[in-house]
Amino acid sequence: MNATKSVEELRKIARQVRIETLKSIYLAGSGHPGGSLSITDILVALYFGGYANVDPQNPYKPDRDRVVLSKGHAAPAFYAVLALKGFFDKELLYTLRKLGSPLQGHVSRKHTPGVEASTGSLGQGLSVSLGMALKRRLDDLDYRVYCLMSDGELQEGMTWEAAMTAKHFKVNRLIAVIDNNNIQLDDFVTKVNSGIYPIEEKFQACGWHTITIDGHDFEQILKALDEAVKVSEEKPVAIRAITVKGKGVSYMENTPAWHGKAPDREKFIEAMRELGVSDEEIEAFLNKYDK
């Protein structure tokens, strides 16, 4: 396990991840800020709170924990976490979505160290995670599989095919975290297809242990992960993290329109200021990269 950081330190890292996420999306001119910001605290707790057992120097060592980003469009936040963790140079973040960049618009195992499964087509991650958990048992290795999902992908049938199959195969060490920001692409989840609710009961019916938390409260996230690590020795665990889409940038928060577009220069500066970046730093960044 990695060294554990204090909640205060985790908050600082999360702020940094939000800043880098928005910088990369701004420079790319496209991308998905809303769902990247909502899952940031979960990612930071996983990678810097002592859970994801990964080694940036040896990204594919056989007994590493598998983190599958099923909601592949949250790539900018995931890349920022991987960069801060030391998987690759932070400068690469500013090539996001550009021709020839190893940082593809949706995460790709072919391109980026630290990525376990190529995603972008929603609703496939839980099945792939299940396969990885089955492989663990075959190989008799000591790792866990974390699957990071969105609420929108609970609408995909494949998600539930995986959920029920996990029970049948008595899979353990499989932990799913659902970023429940209640917004999808067109509108609020409750408006488009509210049938995903209640979430906990569905997973329970499939034989999963469930935990419900505020996905921006580090104390709750860490506690939930502790519990999940323990319980997942026996059965798969689903954590429903209630989150705010666009968390940390007021004008993006809880607004469907900020699902999949980049801020313009003015809006970008506004976001940076809110995240506590000084005007000098913003200017230096823009002068260097925004040509």
Next chain:
Amino acid sequence: MFLYTKDAPKGDIRKVYGETLVELGRKDPKICVVDGDLSTSTKTAMFGKEFPERFFNVGIDEQNLIGVASGLAYDKDRVVFASSFAMFLTGRPWEIIRQHIGYNDLPVKLVATHAGITVGPDGASHQMNEDIAIMRAIPNMRVVVPADIHILKKVLYKAYETPGAFYIRLTREKFPVVYPEDVEFELGKGFVLREGKDVTIVAVGLMVSHALDAATLLKEKYGIEAEVIDPVSVKPIDGELIAESARKTGRVVTIEEHSIIGGLGDAVISELAERYPVPVKKIGIPDTYGESGTAAELLRKFELMPEQLAERIHNWLRSL
């Protein structure tokens, strides 16, 4: 007869799709539309706004989307339009499309947006270069790839009036206007957009305007006179028109923003093999995946820009 010039204005095909759906919805109160949480991108939301009771946004569940569209259409007394991005509309639920819409020739008009590499920065997961191939393979499925907003509108009306299954392929990008507003479209009938005697170029979609530009360059740079054909529908395809042109030119090039496996190129080759075999060069996306980049950068990477096309066609003709 054809409007296209090098600086032709661009038309927003997705917007025209949305507007035409609304028009059809006003005309026929039975039409239904189904989408999968992409209605703001595919523009079916325009229909949803005016006819909320006949609009079903089922969420991110494309197999369910196709099942629901099929259920609405099984009695064949309602025309159903179903939309999503090409990857998710045809890829994820392919077998369900085959089982219901294809097998029973249901009046479901699958209209996909964001096809091909020009979806750009989203990368390979969203760049659908195989949809023409997999949709062509389904018996009963008619496959149409409109080249501009004017023909698109006619195609949508034709799909509405014609019983049975359709796949209509659109992209994210705006297209230059090629056809006059009053163009007539008949399923399986193509257009000769430019006459020539040295080589026949068959292209669909965005590649029609690129082929026309390439033809101009071939003439200017090398004195090669290319005939340019837009078959509009890839299935059924206007084999007679293409073979007739091949008889004159003796050489055929196909250009598509799609894999060279199973798409327009193979449809053209099948027709020519039976009618009048000549050497054919297939130009499109090679047997590989795309990557993130702008639409223009990716078109250049895959050598689909007009200057590159002219060069490639010239080199191929020389090599024969």
